[in-house]
Amino acid sequence: MIGVVGKPASVSNFFKATSSLVQSPLKPLTPATLDAEPKATLPVQFKPETSYSISQTLPKTGLVAATSSFTGVNQVRFAHTDIKVPDFSHYRREGVSNPAASSKSSDEARKSISYLVAAGSAVGGAYGAKTLVTQFITSMGASADVLAMAKIEVKLADIPEGRNVTFKWRGKPLFIRHRLQSEIEKERSVVLSTLRDPQADEERVQNPKWLVLLGVCTHLGCVPVANAGDFGGYYCPCHGSHYDASGRIRKGPAPLNLEVPKYEFPEPGILLVG
Amino acid sequence: MALSNTVYNLLFKRTSTFMLTIAVGSFAFERGFDRLTEYIWESHNHGKLWKHIKDKYE
Numbered sequence: 001m002i003g004v005v006g007k008p009a010s011v012s013n014f015f016k017a018t019s020s021l022v023q024s025p026l027k028p029l030t031p032a033t034l035d036a037e038p039k040a041t042l043p044v045q046f047k048p049e050t051s052y053s054i055s056q057t058l059p060k061t062g063l064v065a066a067t068s069s070f071t072g073v074n075q076v077r078f079a080h081t082d083i084k085v086p087d088f089s090h091y092r093r094e095g096v097s098n099p100a101a102s103s104k105s106s107d108e109a110r111k112s113i114s115y116l117v118a119a120g121s122a123v124g125g126a127y128g129a130k131t132l133v134t135q136f137i138t139s140m141g142a143s144a145d146v147l148a149m150a151k152i153e154v155k156l157a158d159i160p161e162g163r164n165v166t167f168k169w170r171g172k173p174l175f176i177r178h179r180l181q182s183e184i185e186k187e188r189s190v191v192l193s194t195l196r197d198p199q200a201d202e203e204r205v206q207n208p209k210w211l212v213l214l215g216v217c218t219h220l221g222c223v224p225v226a227n228a229g230d231f232g233g234y235y236c237p238c239h240g241s242h243y244d245a246s247g248r249i250r251k252g253p254a255p256l257n258l259e260v261p262k263y264e265f266p267e268p269g270i271l272l273v274g
Numbered sequence: 275m276a277l278s279n280t281v282y283n284l285l286f287k288r289t290s291t292f293m294l295t296i297a298v299g300s301f302a303f304e305r306g307f308d309r310l311t312e313y314i315w316e317s318h319n320h321g322k323l324w325k326h327i328k329d330k331y332e
Contacts, residue, residue, distance in 0.1 A: 108279045115286035115292065119285075122300075
């Protein structure tokens, strides 16, 4: 135990220092001394396997530079100064072949060629598209042999008055009736409000003497019998529909009048249907 | 050179005239192309078509 007390005469009350050393109850640690063994060195087995490690092995600086990639070809470029700039004048247009001359003077000529190519392609494309569409649409239409049979010409002089003649037209029966004057007057005097499918006789004929009808019953498609039935026109034997001498439904199950096809009289005595 | 300048300035410079050129050109091209191909086809099939043998039967 050491105690030091300095006591100057005048300021001894203000300066007082005590220093004491207390012995630690713990025993000091004895430092462990290890024998410095030589570090084990692994043999370097550097094997470039990734693109990065491959590139690390390549020279980067200096006169030789090399690039590498994992998938590509390794190449080594030698920098040199005798590379010749290729001559592209073969590929250049005439207007810009001279690098010293202004290219503006040949501007319109060069552009017109480019636009000509574009316009030509557009014209060809438009023609091709039109042809394609036309082909598809005409494929939906009737074929030439059907169109050739689509019209029928009838000599009206062969049909006596009061007779009904049947022709085949577009695979369906076609009725042509040479009506008597009495029949015409009778059909014209029918009151329209009494009809199931109101249609005046004048609407159904072009020439009142000639009645042209499709001979297909509007009920279920049977062929009516001419000059039969309660109304002196047509009678369908299948389900008993009665049509009058204008082809209008008067009695029975059919809902509509007999259909009138498109026809014309190109010259007197000739009837053209279709 | 003068012709291409005129063509460019008149037809190709504006989009409107460019489109008009294409539209009008399509009609002209269609007529010409159809006539040409028809002519080639008919000369290739000369003597086989109905209009070539029609006079034998009528």
